[in-house]
């Protein structure tokens with residue numbers, strides 16, 4: 077075995093987005109020697125792209141807001157499939173986590189009385205999203221990045237070494253988790269990866285790993301996600317014996333760019349609608365009024381007049397249906413296009429130009445103005461945008477303990493952020509991801525610190541055998557003879573997922589998808605790369621392919637099993653929501669070279685939380701048997 | 713709309729390299745980064761390039777296109793004539809790693825030398841109050857996507873490796889200005905900017921402002937106000953005396 081670079085830490089955080097950085101800050105603050113490992117340069121993780129804002133019930137703009145209202149909105153948005161405990165912790169802790177960012181130097185937009193301003197967003201009852209224009213993700217990541225640097229400065233003052241307690245390994249990809257299975261049950265011993273720059277391998281020894289790797293969007297062709305989103309964390313967890321839940325639920329954001337082709341899928345922030353933008357079809361009709369589902373009839377305006385009044389007088393009017401949860405809006409756009417009422421390039425129109433003065437648009441939506449001007453030659457202050465659904469976010473992820481974020485099944489493994497499952501149920505509300513990153517990133521840091529305390533002296537060790545196996549796997553694509561180029565395989569996989577496991581699904585197509593995914597397995601095993609190991613994107617993609625394939629299979633198999641439509645999972649052969657299915661989570665495990673799915677009852681929501689809802693609303697989601705027990709339990 | 717473009721891409725590593733010619737398909741609405749990706753997928757699978765967002769938000773895809781520092785994802789192909797040769801080379805100020813990827817660690821090292829935000833004493837989280845007009849000035853600088861195009865362009869270090877030690881560069885000057893103008897930062901940063909980060913070496917050519925894809929007015933809104941106030945602070949006789957005495961060895 078060649079000499080491989082080796083490091084020993086208390087905890088390895090894989091991912092430098094909002095979740096990973098917040099976790100690392102907490103771990104280091106608890107005295108753990110912490111490494112942050114990420115595929116891109118420091119400060120460029122996917123979180124940087126978030127636009128609209130961070131949801132937190134601070135009540136700065138409407139003082140009626142509080143954690144209970146936020147909890148309620150989150151559960152409604154997720155169609156009551158959310159892990160209630162995660163939704164509760166999230167709603168309660170988000171304000172503290174946002175305020176804390178100001179102590180790190182964040183500069184949010186302000187209200188007149190100098191507090192953090194909050195904006196409206198789909199599914200949120202009150203203005204709730206803390207924001208900085210439409211570049212909130214950039215502010216979040218830069219703030220956390222600068223906090224990391226400030227901790228390093230403290231360490232420098234104390235030890236003379238900036239990196240003595242907290243070090244960033246940028247452009248370094250983890251390909252395997254190293255497991256100690258000596259005592260039977262798997263526990264984390266470390267992680268194995270390669271430097272993108274040189275292709276040299278690197279081994280981390282650590283008893284705890286926090287996964288904060290983000291999502292899986294690159295398994296679809298039309299997506300708002302970057303190359304980083306290859307489902308690495310999902311796959312690492314599954315392969316090491318942990319489990320993935322809710323993988324059938326994928327959020328298709330209703331408004332992605334549709335033209336020109338090369339930018340198809342790039343996000344158009346929901347703030348465009350929150351700030352007054354309306355959706356129209358080729359006949360000029362505001363079609364969202366035709367798509368308000370029964371469960372939401374009470375919360376949304378039914379006439380344009382009322383909807384328009386809401387922007388200035390939200391207390392006495394209901395909100396416009398353009399602000400329904402994303403799954404509803406995405407399906408509506410899809411139906412309009414299918415019915416032949418789409419825009420010239422296969423989307424619908426989104427217009428702010430007739431709703432707000434040009435200067436206001438430029439001030440509130442600067443990066444959207446910029447993006448359309450530069451990439452599509454469209455001036456959004458003067459003409460409508462063309463938009464359509466794009467794969468945006470995966471609700472599914474690693475099954476975790478809500479309080480500690482510990483992954484089920486593998487000791488020492490934690491997961492936070494988009495890679496974790498359960499928090500958002502079947503559909504995530506806009507703005508609830510950035511807050512999720514902070515709340516559960518923080519908790520992951522704490523969880524890892526507690527775990528380390530618990531195991532005290534008994535650290536697992538990395539054996540040469542583990543390293544040799546990981547090394548062999550990573551080098552295999554150079555040795556394969558006659559295999560295909562990774563780019564071709566990736567493009568076809570994305571097309572398959574787009575065509576067969578997309579926004580509207582059915583049993584026959586899902587079965588077809590599973591069969592095709594099966595045939596990809598051999599192609600991926602045989603993938604051939606050329607060139608050397610130094611910064612070779614072809615090789616990097618070849619190593620991502622097995623992860624993409626694993627999450628794609630989990631998605632397709634879970635989608636085939638769930639015979640109902642709910643949130644980010646729409647079956648045209650089972651179009652209705654089925655209250656029996658609300659009681660079930662689908663759990664995916666790696667088995668052989670594939671994925672096995674099984675049903676698992678979802679945790680029972682305690683009555684004090686159910687009591688926050690009216691029974692008439694619960695009746696839409698719960699079976700009568702479930703509600704029978706409740707009448708004594710406290711719901712009004 | 714589809715045509716075949718002539719591309720010339722620098723390929724090589726820290727031991728050397730050169731321009732390689734390609735003929736490659738271009739479709740309507742595409743940007744330079746799309747063409748680089750097409751080269752990867754069809755002709756040069758190991759062509760090294762950085763990118764993430766493909767929407768001008770992450771600052772990863774910086775390179776020089778026909779000699780101009782640009783984000784590749786925001787450079788539309790229709791800005792070139794169809795028969796024009798498009799030459800793509802790595803950033804010149806930073807050492808090449810491979811092909812279009814350079815070692816930008818200089819910028820991270822400099823960032824680490826700038827003392828972080830110093831929170832005001834006695835103000836609890838949640839109690840920060842600031843007016844929009846007051847945060848706006850710093851917010852302009854926080855739009856920075858760290859593409860380092862300004863750092864790449866600045867002549868003080870572009871062809872002067874020897875200046876890198878003393879000069880933090882325009883990206884860091886806006887960071888200093890941002891902190892200095894932060895309504896609640898409790899540190900004074902002006903003299904430090906001059907003495908520790910090389911603000912004095914900048915001779916206000918404004919080249920940095922011209923290349924900034926975020927249209928941040930680096931020179932007018934950050935560098936010049938910082939320089940002016942450094943002058944004020946330095947010639948305040950009391951401060952001047954104080955800082956000189958403080959620096960005298962043995963005292």
Ligand SMILES: Cc1cc2nc3c(=O)[nH]c(=O)nc-3n(C[C@H](O)[C@H](O)[C@H](O)COP(=O)(O)OP(=O)(O)OC[C@H]3O[C@@H](n4cnc5c(N)ncnc54)[C@H](O)[C@@H]3O)c2cc1C
Pocket residue numbers: 090091092093094095096113114115116121122123124125126127128129130131212213248249250251288289290291300301304308309343468469492493494495506507508509510511513
């Ligand atoms: C365009 C866009 C706009 C959005 N707007 C909003 C919004 O306004 N509000 C909101 O709440 N949410 C928004 N979201 C969603 C939100 O941005 C993401 O869900 C969130 O940023 C995910 O953060 P994360 O910390 O989980 O992971 P990320 O920020 O994606 O970071 C993942 C990290 O893991 C690293 N990584 C991955 N795999 C590996 C590996 N194998 N080895 C080493 N490192 C690895 C990556 O390099 C990266 O550093 C938006 C998403 C998009 C795409």
Ligand code: SF4
Pocket residue numbers: 865866867868881882913914915916917918919920921931935
């Ligand atoms: S203005 Fe100053 S910092 Fe900017 S390019 Fe010129 S010398 Fe460099």
Ligand code: SF4
Pocket residue numbers: 771855856857858859860861862863882883886920923924925926927928930
């Ligand atoms: S100031 Fe502008 S040019 Fe310089 S790094 Fe920031 S965004 Fe890039």
Ligand code: FES
Pocket residue numbers: 762763764765766767768769770771772773774783784785786
């Ligand atoms: S890829 Fe993000 S700025 Fe170009």
